[in-house]
Amino acid sequence: MSVIVIARFTVSDIGKAAEWAKANAQVPEDITAYGKSLGQIGHRIVTDGKDLVVIDEWPDAGTFNEFFAGATRMGEFLSGAGIVGEPEVTMFDALDLPGTF
Numbered sequence: 001m002s003v004i005v006i007a008r009f010t011v012s013d014i015g016k017a018a019e020w021a022k023a024n025a026q027v028p029e030d031i032t033a034y035g036k037s038l039g040q041i042g043h044r045i046v047t048d049g050k051d052l053v054v055i056d057e058w059p060d061a062g063t064f065n066e067f068f069a070g071a072t073r074m075g076e077f078l079s080g081a082g083i084v085g086e087p088e089v090t091m092f093d094a095l096d097l098p099g100t101f
Helices: 014-023 026-037 061-070 074-080
Strands: 003-011 042-047 051-058 083-093
Touching (some): 003 014, 003 061, 014 051, 014 074, 026 061, 026 074, 051 061
Antiparallel strands (some): 003 051, 003 083, 042 051
16 A cells, blocks of 8 residues: 655745746756656645645655655755755555545
């Protein structure tokens, strides 16, 4: 069964973070391509107006950990987007229950 990873990143300015990501689109695209090469199932970035929240689906926790440790452009993204400190990462086991899609 897959895992859902929710990572909350504190940013200095959410608007500037979004502008940086758009202006440097190849950085997040390269990170996404690396994730897909490892079998990443889904990826979304959302905000509550102050933090960036990443919601991913991975085949298992080990694959996510391999991704986060090996994504060579991750540091560039975190720095460029104005990420402050370490992310708060939570993993959940996905349940295959009726009504799920």
